[in-house]
Amino acid sequence: MTGPAARRRTEAATGVPPTPRPAVMLALATVGFAVTFWAWALLSPLGATLREQLDLSSFEQSLLVAVPVVVGSLGRIPVGALSDRLGARTMFPIMALLTVLPVLYLGHLADSLAGYLVGGFFLGLGGTTFAVGVPFVNAWYPPARRGLALGIFGVGMGGTAISSFTTVQLSTSVGPSFPFDLVAVILAAYAVVAWLLLRDRPDRPVAAGSVWNRLRATLRLPAALQLSFLYAVAFGGFVAFSVYLPTYLVSAYDLDKADAALRTAGFVVLAVAMRPVGGWLSDRLDPVPVLLGAFGATTLLALLAAFRFGLVPVATLVFLAMAAALGTGTGAVFALVARLVPAERVGAVTGVVGAAGGLGGFFPPLVMGLVYGLTGDYLVGFLLLAATAATAAAVTATAVRRRAAATT
Template sequence: MSTTSQPGAGSPGNATVPGRPGLMLAMATLGFAVTFWAWALLGPLGSTLRERLDLTAFEQALLVAVPVLVGSLGRIPVGALTDRLGARTMFPAAAALTVLPVLFLGHLADSLTAYLIGGFFLGLGGTTFAIGVPFVNAWFPPERRGSALGVFGAGMGGTAIAAFSTVQLATAFGPAFPFDLVAGVLLAYAVVAWLVLRDRPDRTIAPGSVWTRLGAVLRLPATWQLSFLYAVAFGGFVAFSVYLPTYLTSDFDLEKADAAMRTAGFVVLAVAMRPVGGWLSDRFDAVKVLLAAYGLAVVLAVVAALRLPLVPVGTVAFLGLALALGLGTGAVFALVARLVPPERVGAVTGVVGAAGGLGGFFPPLVMGSIYGLTGSYTIGFLLLAATAAAAAALAGTVVRRRVAVPA
């Protein structure tokens, strides 16, 4: 399939723009972290909002899951638009537009309906993953893309910032303060990104309309295989990051601040493992990394289902799950860089990223429903174990063959 390029030149090693790949990677990672911070604002406040708005367990789960759903599905058009318009346009635009729902939630939302509306538009912050992956992919040669994308993926640590700070800031300075702070940071990043970000001059641009390009990537078998793998790895991470505070307060009677800090520890470890997963995939075999990650997730999900004491067994199980899911997210996108043509990376990333977000949308709803019906989360953890086992089977068979003979 033919492609067009922007004017300009640049070697694969970027010799004509010394030092720029590192700067571009740093700016993309910062933008990803800032927008994910905004995207995750409602999760740590779930228990507080449940009390303030008198919500059921399902309504609370829905409230924190709506931004995940919208941020996931929004990655599909945003990824395709990034292939066409470039990250220099898309990153500042996404950051600036996310300010609006952040301020709405901080100052105007006062009912479940209002929070659902605000959460819907807050989902825009979750779409920036599909902007950064093709941008970083274009700036680095194939042998370094796994590591570079792993570093970029560490920007999902924005959810850790939200987990560490939201409840504490709201308690110390008032409920609107975390939202005002995030809005200011988003605006500052939008300005700096517009001034500093540059798309690689010779990046390839897929021809045709957004819908034509989406149709093309949806016909790629690799798109669907990678989507399932990412739905399990990143979806599991997102689900824990938004629902773990609720689980810890309801099942282990922890204080909200304590549950939020423990969740932040989970998020930090998962974030730290993402670049490790990319690095290991560059140096060894991404499929082997995935098999190890999903295999560990199966074992630890079963341990979590047993509801053993939180200290030490439960803590070890959850931190082990963070490690496994973090490694898995890094390895999946090492495979994206390996299996997808450069001009399609944005569109494929949009679809795969959407699958990952959807993987995080449904578990909180399932967990809330299961807890409401049974008073226990055991079935939910067993479902996680079964899903991780299916992902391991897919990675070890179909995906392994595709890596050996790329399409």
């Protein structure tokens, strides 16, 4: 018998707490990922508003919303290595509480471009929890189910959709500081819940050696570099659109800011929903063909987007299909991580790969803003996306396919 009553009797008889259920641990990690990503994405929906308030150029606006992305990305490298050593029960509460500080600062004290850049820099801490959750979930699930489990955990990136749906509306209807106050309270509450309920798997492999030595060893892994590039394209494309799509829709289609934010939220929701699908398909088929399909579709859709068709229905369908392709790709990349990387290095590799994904989302908004400022058009930006996705498909079909076959 393995029901609740049996587990309680076992604990009473032995004095040892029962092993937590993996599904509960997965749910807690996913919620933590979503909450911290919600905080991480608070500035993006306000980009157009801050541009008017602070009289920013197109490039300055792009820089403002991109700073949390790059900090959250690079921060995953040390956070992933620390998670291999300290575990998620320690790291999730710490990162949630640290993120409260920049959230409150941005909501109440920032009043200039420099102030928002400083706050956005530390807001990037919220984007590092991805590297905490992946090794945690990886340890709780067997190899045959890790693709789906990691895909479900990846749904937590839907925190960016929550931000897109609510930030502008709450700021307008309740007050400019309310979205920040709400997120700060939720972060603090989650930190308490995580400390009380999260449990690392007792037999999880704990990495030996210093953080620096393990990072150097990780960067020498060919698989880590290949996976980093693939994730930079898949997740980076998702982040870039979630950050810059509101600005693009306002500039290219003359939508109002609230409508653009809601349409962007739809893009994010679909990409998030497809992430576990990408993991599930990778468990059933193989990550390599799933990635080839995702990158091939992204290439064609980016070329279509470059023609700037009417918003309804063609452009809307193009962007939604791109969301589905990128979301599927993100799930497949981490199914591949679980297969190619030793368990004790998953956190460190996740940090590096996750950093590459975030950096992949940092540069496209800057390029799009710069290109639009120089030419008044977005054609070059979409052509660059198509070329990058085509390159990712080529790398997947050659080097990654060979490494996956050798590992299997």
